[in-house]
Amino acid sequence: MRRPPVDSEALLDAFMAEEGLPGSFRTTFEHVCQPLADRAVDWRGDFGRTAIIGLCGAQGSGKTTIAEATVRLLRLGGLNAVALSLDDFYLGREARGWLARQTHRLLEVRGPPGTHDVTLASAVLDSLKGDPITPLPAFDKATDERRPKTAWRRFEGPADVVIFEGWCVGARPEPAERLAKPVNGLERDRDPSRGWRGYVNQQLAGPYQALFGRFDRLVLLQAPGWEVVRGWRAEQEAKLRARTGAGMTDPEIGRFVQHYERLTRWILEEMPERADWVVPLTADRTPVVP
Helix, strand or coil, rough: CCCCCCHHHHHHHHHHHHHHCCCHHHHHHHHHHHHHHHHHHHHHHHCCCCCCEEECCCCCCCCHHHHHHHHHHHHCCCCCEEEEEEHHHHHHHHHHHHHHHCCHHHHHHHCCEEEEEEHHHHHHHHHHCCEEEECCCCCEECCCCCCCCCEEEEEECCCCEEEEECCCCCCCCHHHHHHCCCHHHHHHHCCCCCCHHHHHHHHHHHHHHHHHCCCCCCEEEECCCCHHHHHHHHHHHHHHHHHHCCCCHHHHHHCCCHHHHHHHHHHHHHHHHHHEEEEEEEECCCEECC
């Protein structure tokens, strides 16, 4: 397989301007995106078929931007590549409302395992490996609903490389005994019976493993710790408010990120030992260069 061209300055300049990225992204591009593209080329060549790469990173770690920049590099090198986000497979408000009534009220909040359509995600990954056309779902966070099918992108396949990114991509369930003690006020006050965290863990152990089992490789953007994630999420929401006029306030963000705390902590503890590539990040999301 052909490698992406070494001289990619024009691509980087255009991408940074389009996304409104700071100059510091050049370090990320050099030490994360370009090496990831090189690895993807190698993996695709080794497999002789579509390479599906899971990219895991806490909220606000930059995984969506990294995935898109890497895909553009791969396309520049002649590969048919596509980036997907776990976020685009969220269940809509009505479906989550039903789950909340049937199972636990916290399932009304999107994000944790149990609030995605993993059957659809699995079907899309399967389609990308061989079908000539694959419609790609999209979720509108401003309206909290999946966009109509008429607004979905249509990818011409088959794909050479798929980068599937998400905050809990590739995660494994926690040992049952770890669920007993709440990790924050949300679990203590709104999940005293452990029904919510138990359901999330059960979903992660079942349907989500069927999805994650389709990955050929797993890459982890390793946050320095849970404590920085709330700030990263606040930055995301500020950008969303600036772009759409919608988004959470700071107190709402503080409550919202508690839904993610348990699994984020577990991922940071458990995943580095088995990921195919771990990229440590500093508090300002700069990759730690060896």
